[in-house]
Amino acid sequence: MVRRRGARENRREEILLAALDVFAERGYTGASIASIAERVGLSQQGVLHYFPSKDRLLAEVLRLRDERNLDVLVLPGEGGAITLETVAGLVEYNAQRRGIVQSFTVLSAESVLEDHPARDFFKERYGTSRAWMAEVIRAELGDELPAGLTPEQAAPLMFAVMDGLQLQWLLAPDDIDMPGLFRAFLSLLRARRSVSE
Amino acid sequence: MVRRRGARENRREEILLAALDVFAERGYTGASIASIAERVGLSQQGVLHYFPSKDRLLAEVLRLRDERNLDVLVLPGEGGAITLETVAGLVEYNAQRRGIVQSFTVLSAESVLEDHPARDFFKERYGTSRAWMAEVIRAELGDELPAGLTPEQAAPLMFAVMDGLQLQWLLAPDDIDMPGLFRAFLSLLRARRSVSE
DNA sequence: CTCGCAACCTACCGACTATTCGGTAATCGT
DNA sequence: ACGATTACCGAATAGTCGGTAGGTTGCGAG
Structure with missing residues (x-):
């Protein structure tokens, strides 16, 4: 079914982590998709291939962070x-x-x-x-x-x-x-x- | 000395109040000088005539707000x-x-x-x-x-x-x-x- | 009445923005 | 080997950004 098992998910997470960094440095408004892309070695369009818009990217970043935080709290x-x-x-x-x-x-x-x-x-x-x-x-x-x-x-x-x-x-x-x-x-x-x- | 006494200072304050509004609505990064200018009926360059840069405009907005806050506290x-x-x-x-x-x-x-x-x-x-x-x-x-x-x-x-x-x-x-x-x-x-x- | 300056304006610059379109190349299941 | 899908990238769209240059207008001081 999937070519490289989980390759897509890995890439997505890589992007999410980079996005969190950039949001931390510049805020949401100040962050550009291009600067996030640069950090993972992609073009701006490469990022938009995985996330349809900047809004959605932010939404997923927040969701991921919340999960991890819950881990720290519950563990x-x-x-x-x-x-x-x-x-x-x-x-x-x-x-x-x-x-x-x-x-x-x-x-x-x-x-x-x-x-x-x-x-x-x-x-x-x-x-x-x-x-x-x-x-x-x-x-x-x-x-x-x-x-x-x-x-x-x-x-x-x-x-x-x-x-x-x-x-x-x-x-x-x-x-x-x-x-x-x-x-x-x-x-x-x-x-x-x-x-x- | 000054043509219309205090006209400049009035205009400056007008701009500062509009700037505070826009900063409140969009934050500093998200706010544009043009949107502040629009609110006081000036062009973007009209605002830059009174304040040399966006940074300085922010600085003066904060200073003004602090003064007023102090009034409320001290009065x-x-x-x-x-x-x-x-x-x-x-x-x-x-x-x-x-x-x-x-x-x-x-x-x-x-x-x-x-x-x-x-x-x-x-x-x-x-x-x-x-x-x-x-x-x-x-x-x-x-x-x-x-x-x-x-x-x-x-x-x-x-x-x-x-x-x-x-x-x-x-x-x-x-x-x-x-x-x-x-x-x-x-x-x-x-x-x-x-x-x- | 004229000079000078303040208060603007239009026009522009180079850089950056998110997003869309149309590709190409690699790789997958079959 | 082959069609389909994925993973991209280049280029373009249609703006917005802060800031500068160079003007024009109108008022006040002399």
Whole structure:
């Protein structure tokens, strides 16, 4: 059926990885198909042979990255449930993968623009992630968080801290201890209930 | 001396406001000088008569916006010091100014890219803002924060929460109560010290 | 009333953009 | 060996980009 078994899929993945790099360096708007093609030794038309448009290429890049991220998150939790410690581990892992963090920071912010091809992707992603994170928090800390917070409030705050720290870290890696600050936030959530006066 | 007193300055400001709008809609890379010019009824070269390059135009847009933001922050604190409540007020104010929030979210994320003209601006801005915010926190809450946090740790977390919430809010304004969640985070910082076991 | 300059404009440049069309060469199953 | 399919590439399309050069117009100062 297929000539060289999986040759097409290999080529496609090669292109996707190059595309992620270029998106990380220049953002989606600033990236050109030609520059991605150059990186894999193809012509611009060669890339478009595998992906019908720049939009679709972006969509597949995001899908692939999400799969891999899920691997990192789920693998350590093998056999056990995912905990806040697992999430802190992901932040630590990210601190060693600047390119990937940069691509997601830039692309997610870009996606808030009207008619951006990744808008729906990120909107849905945040929605489901928040619901899922709220359950992780509830499972570990219960319903009673400090200052009367609910897990449904803590979840969006958690992602806000992750994203916001990434931005500051990308601008000044030497000044920002991203994993340390994230753990500091976690300890804020884990603190025992407050004493009334 | 000047023909129409301040005519030039008025025109410049007109252009800056239009530029902020376009940057908010398309980001810096995606925005064209021509589209900004169209909005003020000039040709592309008319805009370049007032600002020598796109880079410089961006620089002045950011400077102007920062001034205005400072006004909002300082005005309510008239006579008194700036408090965490003032900051919460700024978040509330932002929740009514989608365009401005969007422009800053997109531009700050874009600025992490190599050779981006706004890189230094945002890097410096975050640096000074963190130092300043740490002092606001220390003045109001002292050195003893929940979970053993220092004001120097709380400050970057605070900006992370602000920025991260903005991103989620821009993607799903109906799902995210930005000011409410920010206040929830503040209450985490204000909670009394934990009871050991 | 004239000089000079500010405020624009048209015209243009070279480079780059995503995408389409029409090929060619290699390789596959048969 | 042969038709079909795949994997490309060259060239062209129809723009857009930021920026420059060189003008024209109209107002203000002298």
